[in-house]
Amino acid sequence: MHNDLEKVLVTREKIEAKTIELAAQISKDYKGKNLLLVGVLKGGFVFLSDLMRKIDNQCEVDFIMVSSYGNSTKTSGVVKIIKDIDTDISGKNILLVEDLIDTGLTLKHLLELLKTRNPKSIEICAILDKPSRRLVNLEVAYSGIEIPDEYVVGYGLDYQNKYRHLPDVCTLKPEIYKKRL
Ligand code: IMP
Ligand code: MG
Numbered sequence: 333m334h335n336d337l338e339k340v341l342v343t344r345e346k347i348e349a350k351t352i353e354l355a356a357q358i359s360k361d362y363k364g365k366n367l368l369l370v371g372v373l374k375g376g377f378v379f380l381s382d383l384m385r386k387i388d389n390q391c392e393v394d395f396i397m398v399s400s401y402g403n404s405t406k407t408s409g410v411v412k413i414i415k416d417i418d419t420d421i422s423g424k425n426i427l428l429v430e431d432l433i434d435t436g437l438t439l440k441h442l443l444e445l446l447k448t449r450n451p452k453s454i455e456i457c458a459i460l461d462k463p464s465r466r467l468v469n470l471e472v473a474y475s476g477i478e479i480p481d482e483y484v485v486g487y488g489l490d491y492q493n494k495y496r497h498l499p500d501v502c503t504l505k506p507e508i509y510k511k512r513l
Contacts, residue, residue, distance in 0.1 A: 334502075355388075377395070455474065484502065487501050
């Protein structure tokens, strides 16, 4: 285990099993329909790449990048779009693919923004969820693994842009935060 890590919170095996389950449900629900997976950057790309390879149907992929909250939670709900998708989504079935839902503000904002572009449908799929942190009501069609209110890294998730490459979802030793603040 990496020296900066405190513990593994969600193993790669558990992530894979849940991804298979979610992909099976998505394959069933979107059978015979168009599907555009929209990955939320940066963190969402790891999960998206695993998820799409387990989906049976045809699907297209695009990405959107939003400003991150850093280590604090912004409650304004205003999320800055840093990179927009370049697909015309009118008449398409959209699935927003996220690493983790925390307050829910990012996805709420993205949903509202993308809905103005007249997609046929729009749903959310996230591999991790911290329901105890939710500040807004969010309907999550494809909900992954619930985790407690702890800051996690790995499987796309970062702390100061590091640790995204870790295959498991882990917590960091407390001194790592102190050192870099
Ligand atoms: P929300 O808008 O509060 O739901 O925040 C969503 C985004 O914040 C996630 O997609 C992550 O990128 C980031 N985030 C929230 N909690 C954590 C965490 O514990 N570790 C790393 N990133 C996090
Ligand atoms: Mg994210």
